[in-house]
Amino acid sequence: MPLLSRALQALAVALLVGVSTFAMMRALPGDAAWRIAAGRYGYDNVDAAAAASVRAELGLDGPALPALLQWLGDLFRLDFGVSLVSGQPVAAELAHQLGASLQLALAAVALSLLIGPPLGVAAGLRPGGALDRALLVAATAFRATPQFLLALVLIVLVSVELGWLPAAGHGAARHVILPSLALALGLAATSARIARDATTEIAATAFWRFAEFKGLSRGQVLWRHGLRNVAVPLLTLLGLQFVTLVEGVVVVETIFGWPGIGHALVHAIFARDVPVVQGAALMLGLGFVAVNAAIDIALRRIDPRGAA
Amino acid sequence: MTLLQADDVAVFDASGRALVHPVSLRLDAGAPLVVLGETGSGKSLLAQALMGTLPPELWARGRVRIAEAEHDAAQPQGFRRLWGRAVAVLPQEPWLSLDPLMRARAQVAEAHALVRGLAPVAARRAAAADLAALGLGDEAGRRYPHELSGGMAQRVAFAAARAGGARIVVADEPTKGLDAARRDEVARLLTRALETGGGLLAITHDLALAQLLGGRLIVMREGAVVESGPLAEIFAAPQADYTQKLLDADPARWPRRARRAAGPSVVEGRRLTVSRGGRALVEGLDLTLRAGEIVGVSGPSGCGKSSLGDALLGLHAPACGAVRRIEGVARTAFQKLYQDPVSAFPRRRALGATLADVARRFGRRRAEVEALLARLDLAPALLARRPEQVSGGELQRLALLRVMLAEPRFLFADEPTSRLDPITQRGVIDLIATLAEEGCSVLLVSHDAALLDRTADWRMALGGHGTAEAAGRAAPAVALGAAG
Numbered sequence: 001m002p003l004l005s006r007a008l009q010a011l012a013v014a015l016l017v018g019v020s021t022f023a024m025m026r027a028l029p030g031d032a033a034w035r036i037a038a039g040r041y042g043y044d045n046v047d048a049a050a051a052a053s054v055r056a057e058l059g060l061d062g063p064a065l066p067a068l069l070q071w072l073g074d075l076f077r078l079d080f081g082v083s084l085v086s087g088q089p090v091a092a093e094l095a096h097q098l099g100a101s102l103q104l105a106l107a108a109v110a111l112s113l114l115i116g117p118p119l120g121v122a123a124g125l126r127p128g129g130a131l132d133r134a135l136l137v138a139a140t141a142f143r144a145t146p147q148f149l150l151a152l153v154l155i156v157l158v159s160v161e162l163g164w165l166p167a168a169g170h171g172a173a174r175h176v177i178l179p180s181l182a183l184a185l186g187l188a189a190t191s192a193r194i195a196r197d198a199t200t201e202i203a204a205t206a207f208w209r210f211a212e213f214k215g216l217s218r219g220q221v222l223w224r225h226g227l228r229n230v231a232v233p234l235l236t237l238l239g240l241q242f243v244t245l246v247e248g249v250v251v252v253e254t255i256f257g258w259p260g261i262g263h264a265l266v267h268a269i270f271a272r273d274v275p276v277v278q279g280a281a282l283m284l285g286l287g288f289v290a291v292n293a294a295i296d297i298a299l300r301r302i303d304p305r306g307a308a
Numbered sequence: 309m310t311l312l313q314a315d316d317v318a319v320f321d322a323s324g325r326a327l328v329h330p331v332s333l334r335l336d337a338g339a340p341l342v343v344l345g346e347t348g349s350g351k352s353l354l355a356q357a358l359m360g361t362l363p364p365e366l367w368a369r370g371r372v373r374i375a376e377a378e379h380d381a382a383q384p385q386g387f388r389r390l391w392g393r394a395v396a397v398l399p400q401e402p403w404l405s406l407d408p409l410m411r412a413r414a415q416v417a418e419a420h421a422l423v424r425g426l427a428p429v430a431a432r433r434a435a436a437a438d439l440a441a442l443g444l445g446d447e448a449g450r451r452y453p454h455e456l457s458g459g460m461a462q463r464v465a466f467a468a469a470r471a472g473g474a475r476i477v478v479a480d481e482p483t484k485g486l487d488a489a490r491r492d493e494v495a496r497l498l499t500r501a502l503e504t505g506g507g508l509l510a511i512t513h514d515l516a517l518a519q520l521l522g523g524r525l526i527v528m529r530e531g532a533v534v535e536s537g538p539l540a541e542i543f544a545a546p547q548a549d550y551t552q553k554l555l556d557a558d559p560a561r562w563p564r565r566a567r568r569a570a571g572p573s574v575v576e577g578r579r580l581t582v583s584r585g586g587r588a589l590v591e592g593l594d595l596t597l598r599a600g601e602i603v604g605v606s607g608p609s610g611c612g613k614s615s616l617g618d619a620l621l622g623l624h625a626p627a628c629g630a631v632r633r634i635e636g637v638a639r640t641a642f643q644k645l646y647q648d649p650v651s652a653f654p655r656r657r658a659l660g661a662t663l664a665d666v667a668r669r670f671g672r673r674r675a676e677v678e679a680l681l682a683r684l685d686l687a688p689a690l691l692a693r694r695p696e697q698v699s700g701g702e703l704q705r706l707a708l709l710r711v712m713l714a715e716p717r718f719l720f721a722d723e724p725t726s727r728l729d730p731i732t733q734r735g736v737i738d739l740i741a742t743l744a745e746e747g748c749s750v751l752l753v754s755h756d757a758a759l760l761d762r763t764a765d766w767r768m769a770l771g772g773h774g775t776a777e778a779a780g781r782a783a784p785a786v787a788l789g790a791a792g
Contacts, residue, residue, distance in 0.1 A: 215392020
């Protein structure tokens with residue numbers, strides 16, 4: 001049943017994303033034919049003739065409804081169409097960009113999990129201690145800093161001033177560090193707070209106390225009874241953080257020139273490349289459903305109480 | 309053989325005030341030691357001082373000899389390595405004491421593995437054997453705590469607490485809020501600890517549990533020992549006045565309440581069927597509750613006692629049948645007294661503020677509240693405190709005061725004293741009885757048969773299978789519900 005409901009949810013997401021991106025792209029000001037022509041031939045080579053030929057080729061003058069229905073129909077045949085700018089199939093472009101984005105996103109999540117929860121648990125074990133108070137300040141600061149600003153600060157500090165890491169690029173492992181750190185710090189700020197609160201709460205429970213009475217050492221109690229219970233709210237948070245992550249990927253990829261789906265989305269919007277925008281938005285929407293379905297299943301395995 | 313010897317153990321608060329005056333005691337293998345006392349007598353603090361588990365704002369003094377080693381009660385961190393290895397501490401609330409995300413057997417096995425140092429397979433086997441000895445099979449061992457009944461959770465916690473090899477079992481109020489059947493089960497469980505030369509220290513206000521355990525007895529009051537000696541002797545012939553008062557507070561020794569002529573019907577149920585979660589708990593019940601009458605309701609946990617009362621109050625819609633309440637009376641004259649008074653008051657508000665709201669709602673003057681305070685033997689200073697800052701007995705009397713502000717015609721008292729010690733319990737029940745004498749109709753739920761026998765005009769036992777049986781001294785105004 002949960003899988004069926006998730007599948008229905010995915011369908012609804014696909015429809016909503018498809019229709020709303022279509023409507024938004026149509027509502028954007030400016031002449032789409034000129035923008036697409038500029039994307040294809042370069043801004044210096046655009047003239048009225050080129051725009052007219054693009055308009056005729058893509059049927060941009062036609063009514064909106066048939067265009068929408070056609071796109072939805074193509075979608076159900078898993079045909080994402082062809083990029084209006086590059087002429088390449090959207091599916092192939094997205095597959096390539098999605099890989100790059102996933103690489104960045106996974107690195108960011110992994111890094112945030114390495115930074116946030118361990119600090120949060122350590123702070124939660126001594127609420128009111130020096131670490132706890134320092135972490136509260138740091139987490140608030142990082143959570144409140146917009147990702148573009150954080151990314152720029154990192155570039156200025158680490159790349160320009162210190163010269164330790166490249167400011168942009170893709171391919172080598174050192175290229176992934178700064179963009180993923182820019183994403184991870186914001187994520188870690190939230191997960192540290194959640195882990196901290198969950199830890200204080202669990203360390204005050206009767207079962208924590210009883211585990212100590214059984215003769216387990218502090219470390220054993222934390223390892224066997226604490227972490228599993230802390231993991232439940234953290235996993236739930238991870239599902240929600242996917243939204244932050246998507247939003248961050250768009251910004252961070254653009255700043256660091258990372259060839260991912262967010263980068264592609266931003267360029268496609270500027271170039272009015274509707275099929276690419278729709279394809280990318282759809283991928284992100286479906287990704288959200290998939291991540292949350294996976295987290296549901298994982299939570300059910302860890303915490304059997306909700307299953308009844 | 310002496311397992312534990314305490315010499316002059318005392319407990320102080322941060323300001324240096326003595327909460328427990330120096331106590332010496334000895335725990336022998338095979339013989340239970342029961343510490344009896346009312347809430348606030350310091351019996352739990354004494355036990356915590358012996359185990360090194362006092363809250364950090366309190367401190368202890370004295371010497372405790374456990375397992376051939378001497379420990380200083382002033383240094384609680386020295387006791388930590390005794391936990392599980394020499395001293396098994398039984399939890400008060402076994403359900404909450406098991407990790408909700410770990411299967412029952414694993415919670416026992418981990419103590420075998422990590423405390424006794426058995427290999428994982430051997431630890432699992434030992435845990436399964438422990439549980440089997442307590443009547444829990446493989447299937448029960450694979451369950452998560454939320455899938456266990458209260459009794460099963462108690463047995464799992466017992467096995468887990470002792471798996472580290474501890475010979476001394478310390479149980480602090482192990483029967484709080486339990487019905488008679490569960491209490492007897494806990495008593496049997498505790499005596500098992502003695503079978504293999506173990507020791508048992510039980511801290512309780514439950515006279516019946518104390519009697520079931522036997523052995524030696526220490527009676528405490530206001531942080532000092534009132535009387536000590538063999539339990540059977542003290543129960544038969546107490547020397548101290550306080551002990552006598554404590555024993556007299558046992559409902560089995562109460563005098564019977566004088567019966568009065570019942571007034572007109574206040575609440576009636578006709579062909580009443582009450583269900584929870586789609587399961588019929590009470591079926592086809594006819595009953596009439598009259599002014600000035602106390603009706604006792606008993607029955608095992610989950611048999612529908614609370615649901616029946618809620619249905620009569622109109623808080624829970626009956627699945628079938630009708631409830632008729634006396635006409636021309638405000639809905640607020642139908643009141644409820646809850647089992648756990650702490651959760652019946654707003655947690656972060658001063659009690660006085662809560663009561664002032666209620667008084668305003670019913671147009672009662674401040675002087676009337678003060679008169680009621682005096683009548684319920686409550687100090688006005690309590691009103692400045694929050695619910696958790698007063699004792700359970702005081703809070704339950706404040707809850708009664710709140711009910712009385714509404715001038716109740718019907719009171720549903722849902723196990724109002726199951727968390728109170730005997731002396732406090734008697735005080736609260738006496739007040740409820742006074743309310744009935746003034747013409748209120750009372751439906752009193754309790755798992756204590758003796759209490760109902762002494763207090764109620766007639767009684768009703770719910771069977772848990774949709775049946776109800778009436779028993780009483782007077783002709784019951786009840787037609788028995790159809791069975792099944």
